[in-house]
Amino acid sequence: MKDYDVFHAGDVVLQNGSVLTEATVAYATYGKLNKARDNVIVYPTFFCGNHADNEWLIGEDRALDPRRYFIVVPNLVGNGFSASPSNSVASPGPRFPFVSIYDNVTLQHRLLTEKFEARRVALAVGWSMGAQQAFQWGALYPDYVERIAPFCGSARTSRHNFVFLEGVKAALRADQTFEGGAYRRSPIEGLKAVGRVYAGWGFSQAFYRSECDLKELGFPNLESFIVGFWEALFTRMDANDLLSMLATWQAADISANATYAGDFARALRGVKARAVVMPCTTDLYFPPEDSAIEVGLMPNAELKVIPSIWGHSAGALGLNKTDAAFIDRAITGLLAE
Amino acid sequence: MKDYDVFHAGDVVLQNGSVLTEATVAYATYGKLNKARDNVIVYPTFFCGNHADNEWLIGEDRALDPRRYFIVVPNLVGNGFSASPSNSVASPGPRFPFVSIYDNVTLQHRLLTEKFEARRVALAVGWSMGAQQAFQWGALYPDYVERIAPFCGSARTSRHNFVFLEGVKAALRADQTFEGGAYRRSPIEGLKAVGRVYAGWGFSQAFYRSECDLKELGFPNLESFIVGFWEALFTRMDANDLLSMLATWQAADISANATYAGDFARALRGVKARAVVMPCTTDLYFPPEDSAIEVGLMPNAELKVIPSIWGHSAGALGLNKTDAAFIDRAITGLLAE
Numbered sequence: 001m002k003d004y005d006v007f008h009a010g011d012v013v014l015q016n017g018s019v020l021t022e023a024t025v026a027y028a029t030y031g032k033l034n035k036a037r038d039n040v041i042v043y044p045t046f047f048c049g050n051h052a053d054n055e056w057l058i059g060e061d062r063a064l065d066p067r068r069y070f071i072v073v074p075n076l077v078g079n080g081f082s083a084s085p086s087n088s089v090a091s092p093g094p095r096f097p098f099v100s101i102y103d104n105v106t107l108q109h110r111l112l113t114e115k116f117e118a119r120r121v122a123l124a125v126g127w128s129m130g131a132q133q134a135f136q137w138g139a140l141y142p143d144y145v146e147r148i149a150p151f152c153g154s155a156r157t158s159r160h161n162f163v164f165l166e167g168v169k170a171a172l173r174a175d176q177t178f179e180g181g182a183y184r185r186s187p188i189e190g191l192k193a194v195g196r197v198y199a200g201w202g203f204s205q206a207f208y209r210s211e212c213d214l215k216e217l218g219f220p221n222l223e224s225f226i227v228g229f230w231e232a233l234f235t236r237m238d239a240n241d242l243l244s245m246l247a248t249w250q251a252a253d254i255s256a257n258a259t260y261a262g263d264f265a266r267a268l269r270g271v272k273a274r275a276v277v278m279p280c281t282t283d284l285y286f287p288p289e290d291s292a293i294e295v296g297l298m299p300n301a302e303l304k305v306i307p308s309i310w311g312h313s314a315g316a317l318g319l320n321k322t323d324a325a326f327i328d329r330a331i332t333g334l335l336a337e
Numbered sequence: 338m339k340d341y342d343v344f345h346a347g348d349v350v351l352q353n354g355s356v357l358t359e360a361t362v363a364y365a366t367y368g369k370l371n372k373a374r375d376n377v378i379v380y381p382t383f384f385c386g387n388h389a390d391n392e393w394l395i396g397e398d399r400a401l402d403p404r405r406y407f408i409v410v411p412n413l414v415g416n417g418f419s420a421s422p423s424n425s426v427a428s429p430g431p432r433f434p435f436v437s438i439y440d441n442v443t444l445q446h447r448l449l450t451e452k453f454e455a456r457r458v459a460l461a462v463g464w465s466m467g468a469q470q471a472f473q474w475g476a477l478y479p480d481y482v483e484r485i486a487p488f489c490g491s492a493r494t495s496r497h498n499f500v501f502l503e504g505v506k507a508a509l510r511a512d513q514t515f516e517g518g519a520y521r522r523s524p525i526e527g528l529k530a531v532g533r534v535y536a537g538w539g540f541s542q543a544f545y546r547s548e549c550d551l552k553e554l555g556f557p558n559l560e561s562f563i564v565g566f567w568e569a570l571f572t573r574m575d576a577n578d579l580l581s582m583l584a585t586w587q588a589a590d591i592s593a594n595a596t597y598a599g600d601f602a603r604a605l606r607g608v609k610a611r612a613v614v615m616p617c618t619t620d621l622y623f624p625p626e627d628s629a630i631e632v633g634l635m636p637n638a639e640l641k642v643i644p645s646i647w648g649h650s651a652g653a654l655g656l657n658k659t660d661a662a663f664i665d666r667a668i669t670g671l672l673a674e
Binding site: 199201205 | 535543559
């Protein structure tokens, strides 16, 4: 059963001047748009995630309550559901153009305004690359977006985060069967290597020290966790899709557009929305220090650090109930304001 | 000019029962053994390092003063100078046996006792895997070693550190030209990928945030730092040597021997030597939390955390003068006791 719809945006001129032919945004919705058309929550997906992976935060007992809000979950371009190297007819595989966070958010804005004629966005929220899109929503549409709640993400990819992702890309490309993106069969060894590289980054040192992979996630040993969790996560992905999303991530910067002309501080000051920014204490690539710098420049933002040893995965998939509850409570508070 | 000597240990039965045929330990010495034969400092090398890479900490104006001490720098087995996959006649390449930290230290002990007839070790000191060997010296020879000063290392490789190294190995092995170790030409793409993966780990988030790669190390941009520092570090290595050292590192545990039978706490309690243990605040794979646990179990140890944003590289090659001075001062104090 297809649990999502597709917004056909036509041929879209991207930020870098190239054209995404027959651009599509796959999206899922939860709840109903009210008569005032102002109960919209936009909740973009993350790296290698899709709309279904966002559902853990949506529910009648949650802040993202579909009885009250019209929740729209647009898939990130490149994730295999929205326009992607793996499904593009006009520019498949390595010919797929570079798509920025800005391009994603302007496409999502068209979805909300053209398809749903939404009058306001009550909240833009997301995890990781989803958080980067939430920040971009706030900076691009300050009079349209009332609140943002980015968690375990950043308004601009840090240099260290960029370097970490260079390692991920290099591990994939070291597999010669990748053939510069022209592979006939999936470069499985490269994708497994991506999983193994990611494994050290996706949770914290303390997570592994406390053996949460065994005690909380139920894997029988460390190797089965690496294989069953990390390798499995990436071997199901298309390699060019992966690289498309990584390029988007590495270039993420809410000020990299005509509105802000690269002035990062001005872009942060431009976020009028009430904001709750939630890094995790032990996140290895979106460390709370970066979030604190961002919040310090935002006029209407509060920093709420998730106290957790789950690292970046404090915000992942509701894996950890305590962290999920922390995030849910913070969003409840934000929506009540 | 050959700046080192070689200790020929004969055929050595290793801890796991296999035989290292014609085992050798390449070593450099600085200063002279005194008449009492008790002024020895043993200063083992680190992952991918060699004796020359240890020289930054040795000098007449330093704690490791060759006018006063006889400083012996044994090369880690597998590093291409001591017995290694790349130089072994009997068991070259992937046939090279697994060599533990214990095997390294017992070989080094033979070097000191058989070759030099040293009566005591005044200090065992080292960085990273060198620190792991210093810990092992303290635990194996408690009545022979007077002091240890491990910096940016651990007495046992943590689960997280193990996972990080899985990523490094996978990046190398994803290169099909590696051919399970039977490569005819060096698997350059895999070795470059190792460098790119390592780049995110070897310094801290704050190091990159502060642009120390540009401002302190003088690279013109981030990509040139990754290529010129990180890729260059690993493309000069033999891939099987790299994997041999990684296997040693991943299995490092001062209690993994008959003396301690895997009882890690007992092994730490067994270190009688006065110890100064120096992690760096921002080390991503030897975090200070692990060192604090170790010091808490050692009877005669002090924790001195290097306050630095240089991460693991706070202890590398004297790259950062402030951190190098911190380490030197701490060792001076320890030697004065």
